[in-house]
Amino acid sequence: MQICVVGTGYVGLVTGTCLAEIGHHVVGVDDDRRKIDTLKAGGIPIYEPGLDELVARNRQEGRLAFTAELKEGIEAATVVFICVGTPPLEDGDADLSAVEKVARRIGELSSSYKLVVEKSTVPVHTGMWIEKTLMVYGHREQIEFDVASNPEFLREGTAVSDFLHPDRIVVGVEHPRAERLLLELYEPIVNRTFTCPVHTNCRDAGPVPFLVTDIRSAELIKHASNSFLATKISFINSVADLCELVGADVELVAAGMGLDRRIGRAFLNAGLGFGGFCFPKDLQAFVKIAEKCGHDFRLLREVDRINQARIRQMIRKLRDQLWILKDKVIGVWGLSFKPDTDDVRYSPAIALIKQLLTEGAVVRAYDPKAMEKAREALPSLVCCQNPYEVASGADALVVATEWREFESLDLMQVKGMMQRPLILDGRNLFDREKMRSMGFEYLGVGR
Numbered sequence: 280m281q282i283c284v285v286g287t288g289y290v291g292l293v294t295g296t297c298l299a300e301i302g303h304h305v306v307g308v309d310d311d312r313r314k315i316d317t318l319k320a321g322g323i324p325i326y327e328p329g330l331d332e333l334v335a336r337n338r339q340e341g342r343l344a345f346t347a348e349l350k351e352g353i354e355a356a357t358v359v360f361i362c363v364g365t366p367p368l369e370d371g372d373a374d375l376s377a378v379e380k381v382a383r384r385i386g387e388l389s390s391s392y393k394l395v396v397e398k399s400t401v402p403v404h405t406g407m408w409i410e411k412t413l414m415v416y417g418h419r420e421q422i423e424f425d426v427a428s429n430p431e432f433l434r435e436g437t438a439v440s441d442f443l444h445p446d447r448i449v450v451g452v453e454h455p456r457a458e459r460l461l462l463e464l465y466e467p468i469v470n471r472t473f474t475c476p477v478h479t480n481c482r483d484a485g486p487v488p489f490l491v492t493d494i495r496s497a498e499l500i501k502h503a504s505n506s507f508l509a510t511k512i513s514f515i516n517s518v519a520d521l522c523e524l525v526g527a528d529v530e531l532v533a534a535g536m537g538l539d540r541r542i543g544r545a546f547l548n549a550g551l552g553f554g555g556f557c558f559p560k561d562l563q564a565f566v567k568i569a570e571k572c573g574h575d576f577r578l579l580r581e582v583d584r585i586n587q588a589r590i591r592q593m594i595r596k597l598r599d600q601l602w603i604l605k606d607k608v609i610g611v612w613g614l615s616f617k618p619d620t621d622d623v624r625y626s627p628a629i630a631l632i633k634q635l636l637t638e639g640a641v642v643r644a645y646d647p648k649a650m651e652k653a654r655e656a657l658p659s660l661v662c663c664q665n666p667y668e669v670a671s672g673a674d675a676l677v678v679a680t681e682w683r684e685f686e687s688l689d690l691m692q693v694k695g696m697m698q699r700p701l702i703l704d705g706r707n708l709f710d711r712e713k714m715r716s717m718g719f720e721y722l723g724v725g726r
């Protein structure tokens with residue numbers, strides 16, 4: 280099929296590349312010319328494991344191209360995915376101006392039938408607005424449009440595998456034609472008939488559930504899913520706080536809870552809380568759309584509040600240990616909002632560093648992949664060449680992101696370099712007993 284993907288960020292680039300990988304012809308469009316120039320020159324503007332090879336191969340084999348011109352991108356396409364950003368506004372509502380702009384331009388520029396698919400995470404009713412926009416700005420009498428919602432559930436760091444082997448594909452449609460097209464488009468993934476670039480035995484897993492709903496339900500599925508996962512994280516963080524008060528270990532509590540198949544162990548990791556370009560903003564947008572519809576989603580407001588308090592709690596722990604933070608040298612390991620990505624948007628590590636700098640601390644940081652993006656977000660940030668340099672002369676070290684790389688460091692060397700061997704493990708990455716037996720003052724979360 281001929282496909283256009285508008286937005287070549289974390290979601291759009293993975294979507295376009297993976298759809299090319301399963302045999303479609305894809306044009307990726309972005310209005311950020313720098314991104315398009317990078318892609319055309321053979322680079323990729325983000326770090327996502329395995330993606331660079333896939334982009335290169337699909338470009339080489341002629342199934343994937345990039346342009347900054349929407350008209351050129353949609354010309355031959357039957358299906359157009361909208362994958363632009365939906366950042367939060369001041370009041371927590373989703374900023375849908377990029378979605379509206381793209382829908383309007385698709386309306387104006389289309390000269391043949393298009394199925395316009397919202398893949399960006401959007402509040403319920405956005406599909407209806409896209410449809411109205413296409414009608415107003417398109418030449419509806421001559422050209423037909425369908426609209427569908429197809430929320431994306433990939434996780435940064437494992438995005439390629441998640442896209443090609445999803446737990447489920449959800450499509451919200453109002454017209455059988457849209458359903459047919461999306462089933463045809465995803466058929467190789469649903470039946471696992473493509474040659475998988477990631478795994479060897481994935482064909483044995485059986486077909487991927489393909490759930491067809493109305494557009495509004497599909498939109499709600501995405502917001503409800505992210506909000507539920509965020510709720511699990513804030514729940515275990517509240518349990519962690521209680522564990523600290525009663526002398527229990529949240530890791531054991533989570534293990535015990537997680538063995539119950541109705542609960543599951545995933546997303547029961549106590550720590551600095553959730554960040555990234557999904558959970559914080561999606562949660563707030565969900566609360567906001569509920570509020571607009573007359574429903575007070577108090578539960579989720581509390582989930583958000585608990586999450587925001589995680590940074591304050593870490594600052595308090597540091598203060599409990601160091602007394603005065605001003606002029607103290609504090610090392611931070613990890614800047615991305617989670618491991619295996621260079622994405623620092625709404626990263627708890629960045630929020631923590633900002634607060635430490637406000638307190639007058641001297642902060643030095645290291646991240647395996649996210650230092651460039653962190654410096655863009657926080658120009659005054661002092662980045663080190665490696666994790667050892669961060670430890671050198673530090674009064675305390677905070678583990679802010681659980682990169683595996685940190686686990687294999689020579690911790691005796693780290694200890695020897697620190698002014699005071701104090702580690703605040705904001706992700707419970709290390710074994711507490713081992714750290715203490717090595718002579719560290721070690722504080723995890725909820726242990």
Ligand SMILES: NC(=O)c1ccc[n+]([C@@H]2O[C@H](COP(=O)([O-])OP(=O)(O)OC[C@H]3O[C@@H](n4cnc5c(N)ncnc54)[C@H](O)[C@@H]3O)[C@@H](O)[C@H]2O)c1
Pocket residue numbers: 285286287288289290291308309310311314362363364365377380381398399400401431432433434435556557
């Ligand atoms: N990042 C994730 O893990 C993830 C997962 C699932 C869903 N989502 C959702 O997907 C959407 C995109 O997220 P992302 O992380 O890929 O964002 P991103 O910022 O990485 O990518 C968005 C891209 O859209 C481009 N863009 C903006 N306006 C445009 C326009 N008018 N024309 C063409 N291009 C335009 C931007 O230049 C950017 O490259 C969001 O709604 C997000 O909530 C993200």
